[in-house]
Amino acid sequence: MQVVRLRVNGDERACGVPAHYTLLETLRYGLGLTGSKQGCDKGDCGACTVILDGRAVLSCLTLAREAEGRELRTVEGLAIGTEPHPVQDQFDLAGAAQCGFCTPGILCSSVALLERNPSPSREEVRAALAGNLCRCTGYEKIYDAVEAAARKMGQ
Amino acid sequence: MIRPAAGGAAQAPEALSVVGRRMRKVDGLAKATGRARYTDDIALPGMLHGKILRSPHPHARILAIDTSRAAALEGVHAVVTGRDMPTTYGIIPWTPDEHPLCVDRVRYVGDGVAAVAAVDEDTANAALELVEVAYEELPAYLDPHDAIAAADGPFIHEPRKPGRNGNVTKVVKLAFGDVEAGIAAAREEGGVVVEGDYFFEGTTHTPIEPHCAIGLADASGKLTVWSATQVPHYLHRELARVLELDPAMVRVVQPPVGGAFGGKSEPFDLEFCVAKLSMITGRPVKILYTREEVFYSHRGRHPFHMRYRTGARADGVLAAVDAEIVMDGGAYASFGLVTTYYSGQLLTAPYQMPAYRFHSTRAYTNKPACGPKRGHGSVQPRFAFEVQLDRIAEALEIDPIELRRRNALGEGTRTVNDLRVTSNGFLECLAMVEDASAWRRKFRRLPYGRGVGVAGSTYISGTNYPVYPNDMPQSAVQLQVDRSGRVAVFSGASEIGQGVDSMVAYVVAEELGVPLDHVRVFAGDTDFTPVDLGAYSSRVTFMLGNACIDAARRVKRQVQKVVAEAWDAKPQEVLLAGGLAVRAGDTGTQMPIREAFNLAEAAFGALGATGSYDTPKDVHGSYRGATIGASPAYSFTAHVAEVEVDPETGFVDVVQIWIAHDCGRALNPVLVEGQMEGSAYMGFAEAIMEEQIFKTADQGRAGLHNAPSLLDYRIPTSLDTPALRSLIVESIDPEGPYGAKEAGEGPLHPSIPAIANAIYDAVGVRMNALPFSPPRVWRALQAEAARTPAARSAATPAAVS
Ligand code: FES
């Protein structure tokens, strides 16, 4: 057991977890932040994607310790109060989340993309999401949602 | 209960105020904000973690299992083996050939032999290492032909009747019309007979959520199981039977499911294990499959070895179809009995066939069991058959879309195997993809390396009969109205991402005139919802939609009656829409819907109703097997795919797929498009990338899955997936809810043959085996080049540029 201190979604949190725990395990099982999903636990699916210092990273390949002292955002931290993040809202409008299991990771990849590139082309969106597998949608509605969110945020 | 015809009540679109619009889902924001709670997101106080020990051998006798060292490990609370749960089960009641954990024999690498519950996952894993199993290895069958040939054994399962081949799970032979006469006629009258062998490699579902279950046995003797399942009702039945509990003391809760595609449509070992381990320990027990275990649990698409003989007259009209299919079933029966029928029964639309015969054999092999994957049993034959049609079109010099048009079955008819077909929008589907893809400018006109291909298909909107025989409804809901105007619907159906909970809300809001967000849908809990059979066979919109209409209209009639009395009007003059009760033709006379509900409650007591749906029973023939494949309505689809093939590497880039699908009516076009795109994507994936392969004895480990990870079993990323363009066709089915039919599985089928046919258009090679991976395509190009000098020069890069 070790104590891990994380700054997650603006909160300072601490919890005791086994030393080998990944960031994903710490979030889900240590802090009860179950929004981030585990689809493979080995870096293949992207369901566990979170935003660490502005970059989309796979929390199942990140040790909890590595996230200490850094700014961490998960799907639970994207909305502002009761107002969903524009990407979340557009995902809902466009039908971009079917089963929704890939969605938290895809949202984090999308938000990280839009924060560094506010009006990406479709090719740029496709490239940014290449590490997030979605088995339900065929991706079309996801691109539509990200592009619509970019337009909204640019307004 | 809604019986056919009473049901659907097709309505003019102008009469609908909710249905048909582009709407949000009821659970969309919960999923987009991370608040939706999937099974593994649930943590119960004192919860233990379970793990299952799996066989390293493809086929072996279990001589002894010693669990004592595992049980003695600090932190381990219980260890169970097959002997603790000796009752067999199977999703099809006639073929119960599985145990929750193997009792005396393992039949594939990954078969479960023991399970432990411990304080945490690490301890559970450590305990598995301490379980000692003595095996005696048996010869393993990896090829279905070898298994069938071993008529005298050794058998993977003991034959159900003495003298039978225990390696054969099912044989179906059916013939309709005179196939040989049709073939002879096609030959004599200037037509063509095309013969071909096809191989469809198996594929698996890979939902992004791995299977997960939690069991909780409480002191009152009640067992609750939370599970990521598509079939809570069937799970409920099997848990009670295998664990010898009164079904009234078992509750199955199905949280939102993170994708399924058929891969969660029967009971799995983990559900029995969490239940049993909790019954022993009195503590909640969770098991979450690793991704590797998801590959072992499988139940995915069967590998099919297919031979087709198709005869057509000189004008392209089909004369006869003859099929011989050998199916690789893997270690257990699963839905195999149904798969074997579907392999033949579902081919008889959208084209008229005067004569048709199929002979399908499903064999056991020592690999993970195959079962239903999106487009159950009919995706493989559709691939072969639509390539056959392409070859016929070419031989007769008829445009392949025109050939399909000439053979179209039409609406209000019966197929050669006596399936009743109601609505049919296939011709419109063909016309739409023809136009949208600019087919006429492209087909046989694009430069070498680039090509287009077309294919059509059909699929069922639910199966006519449940997996266990009974006369009860197939779908039901219970509806309850509060004085606030809020309507609660208790639905037995399973939300697996397809949007069924939203569909329920749309239908109820449409019927009762309440705002969408005043409808609450409670689903997936056998303790408080009526039975729905599950999310499989594309049955839910059609069946549950009709059940919702049934329930809502009962309440609506009560409301209309009391409001009519208050207004001195006729009940049918009272319209419920937009949060109001309004008098038809007199919009000045109205009241808030809540007031109307309150009047009804005052008159009739607490307001609520049940609604249910059962299938019509006159939609199929009377021969043995006629009921399997029968559905109250069929969807129709046509695809055009455009590809670019690199002749140097054999790499096939699918540029775009145009998908036209007749879903009857799109209750919410956003969700229908989502199903169409997701289906076409999945078909594309099987066509180009996915391959479920197992090592052979020569490779060191017979029967070991070659790629049980999402990296090695390649599924398409955003960069791999082609542009997908969905085109909705609405034929308004007379019995579907508002005319709706299925959309979740039909649109997968044509992707594969459309791509195969496009590859032919691009580079002139016929791809008869899946997937169309670079080595396969490259080899086909080389073989073609060796065969014809013309192809050789065309295949050189110089000729391409
Ligand atoms: S769970 Fe992290 S990539 Fe799959």
Ligand code: FES
């Ligand atoms: S919505 Fe199901 S995996 Fe993406």
